[in-house]
Amino acid sequence: MPTMDSQGGAAAVSPAMSGPSLNQAVSMPRRILILGGTGEARRLAARLAGEKKLYPIVSLAGRTENPAQMPVPVRVGGFGGIDGLRAYLTAERIAAVIDATHPYAAQMSRHAAAACAAEGVPLLALRRQPWKPVAGDRWREVEGVPGALAALGETPRRVFLALGRNEVRAFEAAPWHAYLVRSVDPVEPPLAVPYADYVVARGPFTAEGDLELLRGHRIAVIVAKNSGGPATYGKMEAARALGLEVILLRRPAVPQVPAVETVEEVAHWLETVKAPDA
Ligand code: NAP
Numbered sequence: 268m269p270t271m272d273s274q275g276g277a278a279a280v281s282p283a284m285s286g287p288s289l290n291q292a293v294s295m296p297r298r299i300l301i302l303g304g305t306g307e308a309r310r311l312a313a314r315l316a317g318e319k320k321l322y323p324i325v326s327l328a329g330r331t332e333n334p335a336q337m338p339v340p341v342r343v344g345g346f347g348g349i350d351g352l353r354a355y356l357t358a359e360r361i362a363a364v365i366d367a368t369h370p371y372a373a374q375m376s377r378h379a380a381a382a383c384a385a386e387g388v389p390l391l392a393l394r395r396q397p398w399k400p401v402a403g404d405r406w407r408e409v410e411g412v413p414g415a416l417a418a419l420g421e422t423p424r425r426v427f428l429a430l431g432r433n434e435v436r437a438f439e440a441a442p443w444h445a446y447l448v449r450s451v452d453p454v455e456p457p458l459a460v461p462y463a464d465y466v467v468a469r470g471p472f473t474a475e476g477d478l479e480l481l482r483g484h485r486i487a488v489i490v491a492k493n494s495g496g497p498a499t500y501g502k503m504e505a506a507r508a509l510g511l512e513v514i515l516l517r518r519p520a521v522p523q524v525p526a527v528e529t530v531e532e533v534a535h536w537l538e539t540v541k542a543p544d545a
Pocket of ligand 1: 302304326327330344345348352368372373374375430431
């Protein structure tokens with residue numbers, strides 16, 4: 268699908284979004300905004316793509332250079348804060364918003380809650396439960412990247428950074444560790460540290476593959492987010508098998524809005540949503 272970038276600016280509409288005429292909204296499919304960036308958002312888009320009564324649009328922040336293909340129209344880039352999102356909801360006659368963002372994309376979730384409340388647009392969150400530790404796990408929860416840096420300590424260690432490429436740069440502050448960085452896009456420029464290896468890969472990842480990766484790089488400790496879901500759980504299983512410590516960034520607080528855990532629940536909920544003029 269064609270897309271258009273609008274990082275940090277006003278909402279952009281991709282050519283593909285010219286679909287239903289905005290003047291005929293009553294009889295036209297209801298326009299659903301899916302705030303994406305996750306596998307759930309992709310699966311939801313695929314689930315809704317064939318629904319004649321719906322016109323789903325996926326919104327991406329634009330964090331990855333080559334986002335996965337979507338079977339529905341996509342817009343890319345920030346809306347311009349709460350006011351920008353409010354303007355977008357009105358201009359695009361959005362009938363409902365599904366917040367299917369990453370659990371750590373809390374600002375977008377807060378903006379969605381505020382904008383939808385202000386415009387009277389129904390909002391539903393599609394949220395993954397966090398992983399829960401089981402016997403054999405050695406997890407330590409910390410506050411953000413500064414907490415992770417403090418937890419790593421001052422003795423050199425071999426560290427697997429399973430974080431976004433924008434977050435790993437902060438680890439330059441602890442150059443005595445040896446880092447293995449896995450990210451969807453290359454870390455450019457490389458980290459200004461003496462020891463760093465890079466793996467460019469997009470999930471899902473298996474426990475077997477991650478076991479091999481951790482063993483191959485003689486990793487002693489992992490820094491990760493508690494993303495939930497199966498796609499990136501492999502490293503947690505691998506860490507358990509190897510008895511490794513996992514430093515987990517605590518999940519940020521997200522607004523209290525109606526939430527479900529499955530794509531089917533979203534599809535069911537959407538049946539109850541009316542068009543803006545209905
Ligand atoms: P964020 O802090 O919640 O959002 C920052 C700004 O990015 C938002 O205010 C919004 O800009 C824009 N934005 C975020 N998601 C958007 C979307 N789906 N569509 C349009 N604009 C969007 O999120 P983040 O900075 O992307 O990431 C925060 C954490 O989440 C990081 O740890 C990151 O690794 C993780 N994460 C994010 C994504 C993702 O796709 N965003 C995916 C995986 C992991 P405006 O205020 O201008 O509207």
